Amino acid sequence: MAAFRTTPWRLISGVLGVMCLLLVAALGVLLKNSFTKQNVQPTFSPGPSTDLREGSGCCSCREKWIGYQCSCYFISSESKTWKDSRNFCVSHNSSLLHIQNRNELYFMNSISYFYWTGLFYSEEHHAWLWEDNSTLSQDLFLSLHSLNPKNCTIYGPIESVMDADCESEYRYVCKQQLI
Incomplete structure (x- = not known):
C-alpha cells in the first residue's frame, strides 16, 4: 500500500521537474536572443549587397561595404x-x-x-x-x-x-x- 501512495507523488514531481527544465531552456533561448539583438554589429557583406531594407533596392555595393x-x-x-x-x-x-x-x-x-x-x-x-x-x-x-x-x-x-x-x-x- 505504501508504494501505491507514493507513486502519484513521484509522477507529479517528475512532471514538475520536466516543466522546470523546459522553462529554464526557454528562458535560456530568450536571453540568448535578446543579448544577440542588443549587441548586433554591422557585418561586412561578402559580395554585392542584396539587402532589401526600406529604400535599399537600388544598392549594389562592393565587397566589405x-x-x-x-x-x-x-x-x-x-x-x-x-x-x-x-x-x-x-x-x-x-x-x-x-x-x-x-x-x-x-x-x-x-x-x-x-x-x-x-x-x-x-x-x-x-x-x-x-x-x-x-x-x-x-x-x-x-x-x-x-x-x-x-x-x-x-x-x-x-x-x-x-x-x-x-x-x-x-x-x-x-x-x-x-x-
Whole structure:
C-alpha cells in the first residue's frame, strides 16, 4: 500500500521537474536572443549587397561595404587620423560619414565605437557643414553648440556627436551615395 501512495507523488514531481527544465531552456533561448539583438554589429557583406531594407533596392555595393537606402557604407575596424580617414574614403570614391536624416541615425545605432564624420566647422560660413559643403539638418544633433569648432567630429553610440583632436586616431565610416 505504501508504494501505491507514493507513486502519484513521484509522477507529479517528475512532471514538475520536466516543466522546470523546459522553462529554464526557454528562458535560456530568450536571453540568448535578446543579448544577440542588443549587441548586433554591422557585418561586412561578402559580395554585392542584396539587402532589401526600406529604400535599399537600388544598392549594389562592393565587397566589405554595406548597402542601406541607396548608399554603400564601409565601416572600418582600424583607427586613423581624420585626414588619413578622409583620404582613404576619397581613394574609394566616397566621403566620410554624412548623415542626412534620422533613418540613417537608426542604421548607425548598433555601433559601439566612435567614428570620424565628414562634419566640420566652416569659419567662412560660421556654420557646421558636411564635406560636400551641404548644411547640417538642425534636428539631427542637439549638442553642436558645445563642440569646439577647431576640432573634427566623431559619431558614436547612443546617437552622440562629439569633437576630437583631428590628429587623434578613431575608426571611420566611408559613405558612397549611389543616386
